[in-house]
Structure formats: structure tokens, C-alpha cells
Amino acid sequence: MNACSAFLADTHCHLMLSDFDHDLPQVLARAWEAGVNRLLVPGLDLDTSRSAVELAEQHPQVFAAIGVHPHYAETWNNVIETELRMLARSPKVVAIGEIGLDYYRNLSPPEIQRAVFKAQLELAAELERPVVIHNRQSIDDVMAHLLTWSMDLPQGLIGKVGVLHANSADLETANKAIAAGFYIGVAGPVTYHNAETLRQITTRLPIERQILETDAPFLTPHPNRGQRNEPAYVRLVAEQFATLHNISLADAAAKTSQNATNLFNWNHENENNYIL
Numbered sequence: 001m002n003a004c005s006a007f008l009a010d011t012h013c014h015l016m017l018s019d020f021d022h023d024l025p026q027v028l029a030r031a032w033e034a035g036v037n038r039l040l041v042p043g044l045d046l047d048t049s050r051s052a053v054e055l056a057e058q059h060p061q062v063f064a065a066i067g068v069h070p071h072y073a074e075t076w077n078n079v080i081e082t083e084l085r086m087l088a089r090s091p092k093v094v095a096i097g098e099i100g101l102d103y104y105r106n107l108s109p110p111e112i113q114r115a116v117f118k119a120q121l122e123l124a125a126e127l128e129r130p131v132v133i134h135n136r137q138s139i140d141d142v143m144a145h146l147l148t149w150s151m152d153l154p155q156g157l158i159g160k161v162g163v164l165h166a167n168s169a170d171l172e173t174a175n176k177a178i179a180a181g182f183y184i185g186v187a188g189p190v191t192y193h194n195a196e197t198l199r200q201i202t203t204r205l206p207i208e209r210q211i212l213e214t215d216a217p218f219l220t221p222h223p224n225r226g227q228r229n230e231p232a233y234v235r236l237v238a239e240q241f242a243t244l245h246n247i248s249l250a251d252a253a254a255k256t257s258q259n260a261t262n263l264f265n266w267n268h269e270n271e272n273n274y275i276l
């Protein structure tokens with residue numbers, strides 16, 4: 001992206017996974033080079049939440065989400081909850097996530113997943129942070145939890161309650177989530193050859209309620225599929241998004257970055273928050 005284009009935000013990248021152990025500084029350098037100036041790194045458990053906050057505190061462009069992923073729901077206990085509350089004192093913690101339900105792999109029993117999901121939704125309301133939601137083959141249960149939860153939230157969260165990350169929900173469900181105050185996360189699969197349905201959904205949803213992400217190291221966009229994903233590739237998602245909405249890449253970048261800022265309220269840093 002050249003110097004007179006707007007910046008991009010990658011609202012979901014797992015930079016604390018070991019996939020990035022050997023070259024994280026270069027990965028970050030390529031992100032800045034590609035015009036990405038906001039990164040949200042979600043935790044998956046207490047350790048990765050803590051290291052996401054540490055990374056965020058080292059880089060003005062990096063922010064953290066903290067929480068326990070449904071795969072690790074069985075690790076949840078009072079100590080973890082207390083530790084997450086302590087971590088949330090950092091102004092770089094802009095969301096609770098990644099949380100949700102995963103009935104595809106069921107690495108934790110579903111009833112434990114639901115209890116831990118509920119506990120973290122309550123924590124998010126208490127801390128007034130939006131939520132980053134994971135759903136896999138669990139959309140009905142996820143939506144039931146979210147619709148109940150979103151009916152009784154503090155004023156600061158109204159209209160910006162969270163994101164359905166790497167959305168795979170159908171149009172009707174996505175619109176219900178938007179009506180409840182959610183944003184929709186658009187990731188690499190929107191670039192895949194067989195993803196016509198997903199492209200139609202993305203095209204029909206309002207631009208002002210969509211944000212872009214990589215889910216790195218997973219979900220690598222076309223034509224880089226087969227490689228490890230990284231934040232610089234959010235540009236490929238932005239290009240597809242621009243094509244679908246018939247707007248320029250600069251416009252797609254500017255609008256989706258603004259949406260992410262509205263949700264995560266992360267332009268309080270003075271560095272790198274200018275839009276050219």
C-alpha cells in the first residue's frame with residue numbers, strides 16, 4: 001500500500017503462538033510496511049493473555065484481548081479470573097477474548113464451555129470491555145448467550161459490544177448480531193474460491209459494522225494459502241472487501257479501521273493514529 005493510502009487494522013492475530021517464536025520482529029516490521037497500524041492480539045489462556053499484554057505494552061500499535069478460549073475452558077478457575085482482572089488494569093487491554101463455544105473439536109466438555117463462556121461475558125460487562133467471540137458449529141448456543149447478555153450492559157458498551165470473529169454465520173444470524181450491537185469479523189476465507197456464499201453475506205452486511213482480521217497463523221488468504229498467515233496479509237482481505245463493496249482499497253482500509261477504532265476505542269495513543 002503506498003504512502004497516500006489509509007492504514008489497516010488486523011483485529012485478530014495470535015502472535016503469541018509458537019508459530020511466531022523465531023521471527024516476530026520481522027512479522028511486525030512487515031505489518032507496518034504493509035500499512036497495518038493497529039493489531040489486536042487475543043489470548044487463548046492465561047499465559048497467552050499475559051504475553052499478549054506484554055507485547056502490547058512494548059508497541060504502541062499493538063493491543064491485547066484477554067480470556068480463555070473454549071478449547072481451554074477446563075483450565076478456568078478463580079485464580080485465572082482474578083489474574084485476568086489484574087491484567088485488565090492495563091489500558092492496552094481493549095477486549096475480553098477470545099471466548100465462545102466450539103462444538104467441532106469439543107476439547108473441553110460443552111457444559112464446561114458454556115459455564116466459562118458465561119463467566120467471561122459477565123466479566124466483560126463488569127470491566128466494560130467488548131468481547132471477541134469464537135464460534136464453531138455452535139452458533140445457536142453462542143447467539144442465545146450473546147442475545148441474553150447484550151440486553152443488560154453498561155452504557156459504555158451499547159452499540160459496540162463485541163465482534164463475531166472470522167464470521168461464518170448466515171446473513172440472518174449476522175444481522176441479528178449486528179442489531180444486538182456486534183461487529184462482524186471478515187477474515188481470509190472470504191478470498192477462497194469456494195466461498196461464494198460467504199462473499200454474498202459480506203457484501204450484504206453494512207460496511208460500517210464490519211472489521212478485518214487475519215486470525216494469523218490460521219486462515220491464510222488466497223493466494224498465500226498453504227503458508228503461515230501473518231498480519232501483513234490483512235491487506236489481501238481488504239482488497240477482497242473493497243471489490244465486494246465496490247469501493248477503493250483506501251476507502252475499505254479507512255472505513256474498516258474506523259469501525260475497529262469505534263469498537264475497541266484504541267486511538268487514545270498519540271503515535272501512529274493519523275490517517276493520511
Ligand code: NI
Binds near residue numbers: 042098
Ligand atoms: Ni482466534
